[in-house]
Amino acid sequence: MINKTPPKGMRDFLPSELALRNQTLAKIKEAYVSCGFNEIETPCVDDINLLMSKQSGENEKLMYKILKRGEKLEKASDGELCDLGLRYELTLSLARYCANNAGVIPPVFKAIQVGPVFRADRPQKGRYRQFVQCDIDIIGEESILAETDLILATVKALKNVGLDDFTIKINDRRILKRLAAFCGFCEKDFEQVFISLDKLDKIGLDGVKKELESDFESEKVEKLLFVADKICSATSPIDECAKLLDGIEKEIGELKQIISAVKSCSNANLVYDITLVRGLSYYTGAIFEINASGVPYALGGGGRYDGLLGKITGTQTPACGFSIGFERIVDLLAERKVTPQRKTYIALIVPKEYADQTEKIFLAAEKLRQNGENCGVYKKMKNFPYQLKVLNEIGCDVFYIYEDGNIKKI
């Protein structure tokens, strides 16, 4: 017998679950579109060379590779067995898309990209092996118009799905680098330092300290944690940061302007956090992350990645993006008992003795649909109370019974 469960970490969706997913996605897209973003689509599959270009940090290791076929496989049996892979994020595909469609898309392009991505990750709460990512990106805009636009659109999307109690954290990779240099770390060690610092909310201050001290001098580590803590606990962290670190006046000025514009144009809670790192190595400037009260993981994140398109396409192009953690948002809405809106669903129940009156039955069903309501035809089961119960569970609100050309509400 064949295994009836989906592959490990992947999911079947029941109608009620899918309805919530579809409604949530529609509301997110509606907000994005209202802000002038344009939806595009790329394949789930991409060239393995693109997927192995070492731009997406750890995610690359989680890739599903697709076996070569036919002759190609025979010739490859000693070497590389795969020429394609399933995408594990959408940004690499977007970079390729922009190169492929240059000249057709505008020089500044505001893209929405939504679709399934695949990671052979250890399945756990909020983490799946096939999941939907939901990205907006602005390609070709080097100024903070992009960051401001992306954050405002994301705020609008979250509010549109019914989330209000979220905080967006912001930082800048260039400030992080300045902090690391200020504390005596060498440039080659920055990434490693950031990866440890990123774990602050998971393993705590002592954990980060222990991890860093196994590779670096105590003095540097202590200075880093002291300065970070001093900034975090100040009344105005961003001003404290400006006071303690020099050479970052431009970056601080930009962050302040982003925060101020976002706050004027929405009631979003946008805060500066010097400890925000974001894992992907391709970020070059501002970085953001969404957190909600009582939720132990980020609901989304993004940032500026000015170098990535150049590496993939050969043409330097500024770019900035914000990704909503769609699965986590849907899980949160489901926990909060948000139910999708829908039309009345009428079940027209046909007793067995009339089941061959197909013509009259479907004419009756069509009549029931005339007020814009949905109607499905079902033959009456022996265990009628059970039938009503299960039909109710998939959303039937109203029941009619068919009787020799007539229908009767029950």
Added chain:
Amino acid sequence: MINKTPPKGMRDFLPSELALRNQTLAKIKEAYVSCGFNEIETPCVDDINLLMSKQSGENEKLMYKILKRGEKLEKASDGELCDLGLRYELTLSLARYCANNAGVIPPVFKAIQVGPVFRADRPQKGRYRQFVQCDIDIIGEESILAETDLILATVKALKNVGLDDFTIKINDRRILKRLAAFCGFCEKDFEQVFISLDKLDKIGLDGVKKELESDFESEKVEKLLFVADKICSATSPIDECAKLLDGIEKEIGELKQIISAVKSCSNANLVYDITLVRGLSYYTGAIFEINASGVPYALGGGGRYDGLLGKITGTQTPACGFSIGFERIVDLLAERKVTPQRKTYIALIVPKEYADQTEKIFLAAEKLRQNGENCGVYKKMKNFPYQLKVLNEIGCDVFYIYEDGNIKKI
């Protein structure tokens, strides 16, 4: 440099292309939902044992296989390298879904399933390596309520997307078998005979004849083609069929009833065609196919497959489905210059000298959105006429220019 095109046979979609796809899909789903179908979703990836269960004819050979990972791959290096594959159709996934969710879904379940499927097919017009399938299925209903329901819902979906000039052909696998037996073919040869007969519209009568005569006696082949032609060219093919073949009274009666009910409840052109075969080997009863005038390939197809669920799940369950060839429908709509409806898209153009007034700019944009219109912010380019042109191409209908806190329509 990395290859910028998508993998062979797969596609990037521009915003205008995707808008037509999304609108078409929404209209198809709307029709299905109004007929009481419930949307479900399954993963793109499935267990290789399910995908290699030899239920889907030739499609299985076109499967993309996914390489095992880590330890599993090391242990497998001599034997089977893959444990997962990309689905190449949706019906196998649906069968697995029904087994996995038995007890949660109702005993008679009317499912919509839409999603990408993958086939390493030779790319050609109307045929892609990643494409969307759009299926409805009724699980658990053994009577022709299912066939009638599916055909009526499909007719409604096609009309909803704007197609009116289509024909639906219907036949029954059991009648085909009776025909083959009547002409002297042995049961073990039926599938091969049907595969040849299926090519009638591609290679013509002479082609089919030649192909069959290379394996079977001329006498049988000639009888088959003579009878088929006699039925096709009769004033009422279905009555002619009933006259020529015996032992199929029940099947003929059912088909007549389906045709009559569909015609009463819609103005669909539903015709009997003894030469309709449909390639998939799992069909057991009625089979259908959609054709449109001037289109050389089927726009969809389906049929009854009462045996499949039992083979996959161990529990015999009647089932019947109808699949719309989504890509072909969209290609056809695009050829016919159908353009998706959409809201007004305002571009707010910001000259460089004002670009740092982010707060005022996004407040102005938000104001432009207040009448429900979409509005995107763009910095003014040096080549302004070019910018207007490309923005217009992605759908901007109205342009405003920002000037120190004020906006002006241009």
